[in-house]
Amino acid sequence: MAKLSDSGNPHQHISKQYDNELLDIRSRVLALGGLVEEQIEAAVVALVQGDVDLARRVIENDGKVNLMEVSIDEDCMQILALRQPSARDLRLVVAVIKTIIDLERIGDEAKRIARHAIDLSSCLSGKNQLTEVEQLGKHVRELLRNALDAFARMDVDTALHVVQCDKLVDGEYENIMRQQITYMMEDPRSTPACLGIMWTSRSLERIGDRSCNICEYVVYYARGKNIRHISIEQVQKDLLVG
Amino acid sequence: MAKLSDSGNPHQHISKQYDNELLDIRSRVLALGGLVEEQIEAAVVALVQGDVDLARRVIENDGKVNLMEVSIDEDCMQILALRQPSARDLRLVVAVIKTIIDLERIGDEAKRIARHAIDLSSCLSGKNQLTEVEQLGKHVRELLRNALDAFARMDVDTALHVVQCDKLVDGEYENIMRQQITYMMEDPRSTPACLGIMWTSRSLERIGDRSCNICEYVVYYARGKNIRHISIEQVQKDLLVG
Numbered sequence: 001m002a003k004l005s006d007s008g009n010p011h012q013h014i015s016k017q018y019d020n021e022l023l024d025i026r027s028r029v030l031a032l033g034g035l036v037e038e039q040i041e042a043a044v045v046a047l048v049q050g051d052v053d054l055a056r057r058v059i060e061n062d063g064k065v066n067l068m069e070v071s072i073d074e075d076c077m078q079i080l081a082l083r084q085p086s087a088r089d090l091r092l093v094v095a096v097i098k099t100i101i102d103l104e105r106i107g108d109e110a111k112r113i114a115r116h117a118i119d120l121s122s123c124l125s126g127k128n129q130l131t132e133v134e135q136l137g138k139h140v141r142e143l144l145r146n147a148l149d150a151f152a153r154m155d156v157d158t159a160l161h162v163v164q165c166d167k168l169v170d171g172e173y174e175n176i177m178r179q180q181i182t183y184m185m186e187d188p189r190s191t192p193a194c195l196g197i198m199w200t201s202r203s204l205e206r207i208g209d210r211s212c213n214i215c216e217y218v219v220y221y222a223r224g225k226n227i228r229h230i231s232i233e234q235v236q237k238d239l240l241v242g
Numbered sequence: 243m244a245k246l247s248d249s250g251n252p253h254q255h256i257s258k259q260y261d262n263e264l265l266d267i268r269s270r271v272l273a274l275g276g277l278v279e280e281q282i283e284a285a286v287v288a289l290v291q292g293d294v295d296l297a298r299r300v301i302e303n304d305g306k307v308n309l310m311e312v313s314i315d316e317d318c319m320q321i322l323a324l325r326q327p328s329a330r331d332l333r334l335v336v337a338v339i340k341t342i343i344d345l346e347r348i349g350d351e352a353k354r355i356a357r358h359a360i361d362l363s364s365c366l367s368g369k370n371q372l373t374e375v376e377q378l379g380k381h382v383r384e385l386l387r388n389a390l391d392a393f394a395r396m397d398v399d400t401a402l403h404v405v406q407c408d409k410l411v412d413g414e415y416e417n418i419m420r421q422q423i424t425y426m427m428e429d430p431r432s433t434p435a436c437l438g439i440m441w442t443s444r445s446l447e448r449i450g451d452r453s454c455n456i457c458e459y460v461v462y463y464a465r466g467k468n469i470r471h472i473s474i475e476q477v478q479k480d481l482l483v484g
Contacts, residue, residue, distance in 0.1 A: 066471040073468065077336065084326040094319065094339065101340065181437065185430040191423060226315065229308040 004030065004152050018083055022092060025075055026152070029096055029103070032068045033148040036103050037141055039065065039110035040207060044137035047117035047200060048130045055121075058114035065107035069100045091224065095217040099151065102210040106144065109203040109210075120196040132179070133197055133204070136172050140204045140211070143169060147211040150218045156239065159215035159222075163232055166208045173205040246272065246394050260325055264334060267317055268394070271338055271345070274310045275390040278345050279383055281307065281352035282449060286379035289359035289442060290372045297363075300356035307349035311342045333466065337459040341393065344452040348386065351445040351452075362438040374421070375439055375446070378414050382446045382453070385411060389453040392460045398481065401457035401464075405474055408450045415447040 004026055039058055046055035076097050079085065085093055124130070143162055150158035180194040180201075219227050219235070227235045246268055281300055288297035318339050321327065327335055366372070385404055392400035422436040422443075461469050461477070469477045 063471075070468050070471065077332070080322070080336070081328050081332055084328075086323050086326075090319070090323055094322070097336065097339070098343065101343070181433060184426065185433050188427040188430045191427050195423065226312050229305075229312065 021075075021079055021083070022089065025072060025079070025093075025096055028068065028072050028075075029099055030148055030152055032065065032072065032100060032103050033144070033151070035061075035065055035068065036107050036110065037144055037148075039107055040113070040137065040141055040144070040204075043110045043113035043117060044134060044200075044204075046114055047120065048134050050117070050121040050124065052118050052121050055114040055117040058117075059111050062107050062111045065104060069104040069107075072100050073097060088221070091221045095221040098217050099214050102213045106207050106210050109207050112203050113200050116196045116200050120193060123193045123196075129179075129183070129193075129197065132172070132176050133200055136169065136176065136201060136204050139165075139169050139172065140207045143208050143211040147214040147218075150215055154218060154222050156219050156222050159218040160232060160236065160239075162215045163212050166212050169208040170205065173201050173208075176201045263317075263321055263325070264331065267314060267321070267335075267338055270310065270314050270317075271341055272390055272394055274307065274314065274342060274345050275386070275393070277303075277307055277310065278349050278352065279386055279390075281349055282355070282379065282383055282386070282446075285352045285355035285359060286376060286442075286446075288356055289362065290376050292359070292363040292366065294360050294363050297356040297359040300359075301353050304349050304353045307346060311346040311349075314342050315339060330463070333463045337463040340459050341456050344455045348449050348452050351449050354445050355442050358438045358442050362435060365435045365438075371421075371425070371435075371439065374414070374418050375442055378411065378418065378443060378446050381407075381411050381414065382449045385450050385453040386456075389456040389460075392457055396460060396464050398461050398464050401460040402474065402478065402481075404457045405454050408454050411450040412447065415443050415450075418443045 004023065039061060042054055043058045045051065046058060076093050079093055080090075083089075143165055146158060146162045146165070149155070150162060177198060180198050184191045184194045216226070216228050219225060219239075223239060225238070230238070246265065281303060284296055284303075285300045287293065288300060318335050321335055322332075325331075385407055388400060388404045388407070391397070392404060419440060422440050426433045426436045455470075458468070458470050461467060461481075465481060467480070472480070
């Protein structure tokens, strides 16, 4: 799991307890991120190995993801109400509120993949066509891990790097889609299996997008700048000037 | 566009200006919602009529959606920082922050549909297979309109009704998917067109999900209760008791 760094929170609070509350929330976001990462990994393994039991465990564990998200969200609301944070602390709490929504939805994507794993366990012919999905899953998990690392250290460079890497993941995803369309047209009987692989790949691609969302919140926290609708080149230029 | 009701905000603020700020933000959320609704409608019309120019306009207009979202988000942060709202007002501002994220992402789905409209304009054979997609689009827009109406009046009953209706939309979506899989397997040459219709339907189904998210924020605002991971029957029971 990514380790927290103090660098994102350089100024001193009068209340030690308030400091601890903020620190606690950040650690719990990372714990939630770690759980979600495990869920993605298990869902992809379940798909590739046709392991229905593992897929069922992923579906069950999604409840834990949901509980963690609700609990962190409630604590963020408490902090907003009782501590009335301003400036950097306020941006942190709002970044957390947004980040956990994305993490929870990434958990939902893992659950979707697990469902496909169950549906496909009887109709996947050979594992060869799953190699690319496995690779995509690996790369998407790296994106998420790096996004969580950026969050842990509130590190803008790591965050921007993730956004750049997501373009490579999008390319891999497009390749899988093209390949599956070719398979389906060559052998229509393979259509259900190919579609399952396409939906799974789409879920993985979306996890990449959501990892980028988290990175956008990191940049917003660190620099007070919303970069969602700006090209990465422009962002880098702006941040150098700013 | 949905009209604002005062019922959600019954208590008096000392500062008239603060009242106006909150009212202004709520109206702008509804304006953003209205624009997004138009984007969905135009994207589906572009697809069904093969109107490439209209599809291009949808893609262009997404920039307006993004600008509105960023601007409302900035003003929410200003209110949190300067007004330090508590209780109901705090829940309102946080509900707005979450709602506009979903509206902006619904805008992205409309843009995706518009892209499919351009890709499919040359390969759709007859409009008959689009009737169901058109219907799905109509129902999804109704869901969104009702979600915005629930938001405008902060009305829990309307919000819960939307969540229930989304189940019907999910059923329509499943039917389209099954139908397209059959078409593809019968005539593999139709695969690209069928996939375009499937992706479009998936985007529409996701818009329904996001409309439900907005309804969850309405319930959270009105009752201080997170209902995301609770069945609709349980929610209705809990709210009656509460």
